[in-house]
Amino acid sequence: MDLLNINKLCTIAEDDHDKKILQGLDLVIKPGEIHVIMGPNGSGKSTLANTIFASPRYIVTGGSIKLCGEDITNLSTDQIAKKGVFMSFQTPEEIPGISLAQFLKTTKHSITGEKPNLYKFTTEVEKTMTELNMKYEYVNREFNVGFSGGEKKKNEILQMLLLNPKLAILDETDSGLDVDAIKIVSRGINMYKNDDNAVLIITHNTKILENLKVDRVHVLVDGKIVKSGDSSLAREIEDNGYSKYIK
Amino acid sequence: MQKTDINKYVDNEVRNIYDEAVINTTLDKKFGLTREIIEELSKEKEEPSWVLDIRLKALEQFYKMEDPDWGPDISYLNIDNIATYVKPVDNEVRRWEDVPEDIRSVFDKLGIPESEKKALAGSGAQFDSEIVYHNLTEDLKKQGVIYTSFDEGIRKYPELVKKYFTKAVPIYDHKYIALHYALFSGGSFVYIPKGAKLDRPLQSYFRLNAPGAGQFEHTLIIVDEGAELQFIEGCSAPGYNELNLHAGCVELFVEKNAYLRFSTIENWSKNMLNLNTKKCYVSEGGKIEWIMGSFGSKVSMLYPLSVLNGEGAKCDFLNISFAGKGQNLDTGIKVIHNAPRTSTVVNAKSISKDGGICTFRSNVHVKKKAKKAKLALSCESLMLDSISRSDTIPVNTIESDDVVFSHEAKIGKISEQAIYYLMTRGMSEEEAKSLIVRGFAEPIAKAFPVEYAVEMNRLIDLELEGTIG
Numbered sequence: 245m246d247l248l249n250i251n252k253l254c255t256i257a258e259d260d261h262d263k264k265i266l267q268g269l270d271l272v273i274k275p276g277e278i279h280v281i282m283g284p285n286g287s288g289k290s291t292l293a294n295t296i297f298a299s300p301r302y303i304v305t306g307g308s309i310k311l312c313g314e315d316i317t318n319l320s321t322d323q324i325a326k327k328g329v330f331m332s333f334q335t336p337e338e339i340p341g342i343s344l345a346q347f348l349k350t351t352k353h354s355i356t357g358e359k360p361n362l363y364k365f366t367t368e369v370e371k372t373m374t375e376l377n378m379k380y381e382y383v384n385r386e387f388n389v390g391f392s393g394g395e396k397k398k399n400e401i402l403q404m405l406l407l408n409p410k411l412a413i414l415d416e417t418d419s420g421l422d423v424d425a426i427k428i429v430s431r432g433i434n435m436y437k438n439d440d441n442a443v444l445i446i447t448h449n450t451k452i453l454e455n456l457k458v459d460r461v462h463v464l465v466d467g468k469i470v471k472s473g474d475s476s477l478a479r480e481i482e483d484n485g486y487s488k489y490i491k
Numbered sequence: 492m493q494k495t496d497i498n499k500y501v502d503n504e505v506r507n508i509y510d511e512a513v514i515n516t517t518l519d520k521k522f523g524l525t526r527e528i529i530e531e532l533s534k535e536k537e538e539p540s541w542v543l544d545i546r547l548k549a550l551e552q553f554y555k556m557e558d559p560d561w562g563p564d565i566s567y568l569n570i571d572n573i574a575t576y577v578k579p580v581d582n583e584v585r586r587w588e589d590v591p592e593d594i595r596s597v598f599d600k601l602g603i604p605e606s607e608k609k610a611l612a613g614s615g616a617q618f619d620s621e622i623v624y625h626n627l628t629e630d631l632k633k634q635g636v637i638y639t640s641f642d643e644g645i646r647k648y649p650e651l652v653k654k655y656f657t658k659a660v661p662i663y664d665h666k667y668i669a670l671h672y673a674l675f676s677g678g679s680f681v682y683i684p685k686g687a688k689l690d691r692p693l694q695s696y697f698r699l700n701a702p703g704a705g706q707f708e709h710t711l712i713i714v715d716e717g718a719e720l721q722f723i724e725g726c727s728a729p730g731y732n733e734l735n736l737h738a739g740c741v742e743l744f745v746e747k748n749a750y751l752r753f754s755t756i757e758n759w760s761k762n763m764l765n766l767n768t769k770k771c772y773v774s775e776g777g778k779i780e781w782i783m784g785s786f787g788s789k790v791s792m793l794y795p796l797s798v799l800n801g802e803g804a805k806c807d808f809l810n811i812s813f814a815g816k817g818q819n820l821d822t823g824i825k826v827i828h829n830a831p832r833t834s835t836v837v838n839a840k841s842i843s844k845d846g847g848i849c850t851f852r853s854n855v856h857v858k859k860k861a862k863k864a865k866l867a868l869s870c871e872s873l874m875l876d877s878i879s880r881s882d883t884i885p886v887n888t889i890e891s892d893d894v895v896f897s898h899e900a901k902i903g904k905i906s907e908q909a910i911y912y913l914m915t916r917g918m919s920e921e922e923a924k925s926l927i928v929r930g931f932a933e934p935i936a937k938a939f940p941v942e943y944a945v946e947m948n949r950l951i952d953l954e955l956e957g958t959i960g
Contacts, residue, residue, distance in 0.1 A: 320914070320920075321911060321914035321915055322914045322915075322917055326917050330915070337906070337912040337913075339909065339913075339927060340931065341932070341934065351917055354918045386930075403916070407916075
């Protein structure tokens, strides 16, 4: 069965109903696969990620999104998260007054529906943070407050590993990161990846793909996928840009 | 608010007794509050004549003075209901079942034990505050600490009370403090002798909620030289009161090098007009810390004043207000810097939702002799929707030219993007808002003892419950 099946998805912007963004987008991801979406600015990459998550900023006007055969198009954001979808944000939010530890416990509780075993969970958090080169003392700091850009992105990967979703969407997780941080992010993806789950990476550059086994690369232009191929397509785009695909 | 709404909470029986009183005495019908009623009240309390003199002088002031011409509208206040209160309530035995449903359900959600609920609701005579406090008193007696009801304070320690009573808050301060001095009843009297340091906070948890004692309670606290005290008044459960007016008064004296932390969690029922007056005099090297959480009442007007009277005296002020539908919480702080090297730190936060209004006023006066005074004020407001309102109104009078002063105000709406982010982490919209609000309140919540902080978080959840869809 397809892990993700998007069929003829169309969206408009919530604040401007005349603005069509996704215009009949199709995408199928099978368990165990890593897919990459590339495309020029404004082509609808982030909209796709946020539409999967039922962001209030977009309205679905047609088509459907299925996760493991179940239609999730009309579910609320939190319900979709509970079904096993995760997204790493381009600009993760700061939550003043809430510690990282408290945040992680709360989200784990929300996703699984049960309170995590404190000792087991703490051990897991510490181990995962070490693997991501994060200082464990950060658990006592306010969530993302005063974190550098790199630390915020690592924090997203940390949550992905702790929540262990079926589908992880990484929305430009690599942007603004230095070479070492990008390596850590790819390491995190490889730690997470198995035969049953899948990753959808939205990116502008191929650095993050170097250490990953990418199955499919898609080019998104004007709200539609205009070209799909294997990992060599990413390299071709890096060399030649998108001009060939823009009408 | 309509008069009928106010009367909704007034026990029928009480009103009947009042009607009889109207017939039996020569009441001034225009105000419903007379010299005779005050005299009777004082007589029942077996007060010395100097106390009655204060009451009568205050009554005279009350009639002379006008309502404030600024702040929330309180013109609907029905003085007749105050007269209703004065006498008959003493004989009332109220049943738990008579407590309005909304208040009962809040008690239930807060997880307050049945017996305490009854005491809080103003019934259950066995939970009389004197009994509750007896044990505490035993423990502290050795140190010479006095902690008693204000009425008993007058009886047992007249000299001490006389020395300080009305000295921080004079009877002519404003119209409703005059009313307070005419009718005061209940409250606490605390004296901490020189050098005594209390290792745990004193709490007036029950006293404010005992029947009839909540409306005009007078609290007088003296922390003598080098002594330390933490005092917590009120509770996070809503007070159930027959009257719609609360005009309490708090007088605090922090002597040389003494320390007082005065914390309040206030969650009056939502029909309450809360016109509380609090003042503190701080001597050389002393420190007052105000910690306030305001959740309840329909209208609050509350601006604690600190007078920093001695060199190096300090004032720390932490406040959080949460105004929901129909609530207008007008709070703030007043500080007078009257000596060199005095300092003030203010950290005020407010949350408003469903059209609630939060206003924070700061009135700072740095006198000429307050050389090298330091003041840092910060106000932050969070609005949960676009129909709610938040204002910050600073008034600063600085006569000294050697002062470090900063004022920072931040007003913002709750971030939709942050709510969405948390929802992608599996939290419902309600849970997401609650987490953000808790985080916002955290700097103040952590200043309370843990059980109060927990209740404060529960209150935030309760306030947010059912606000979605």
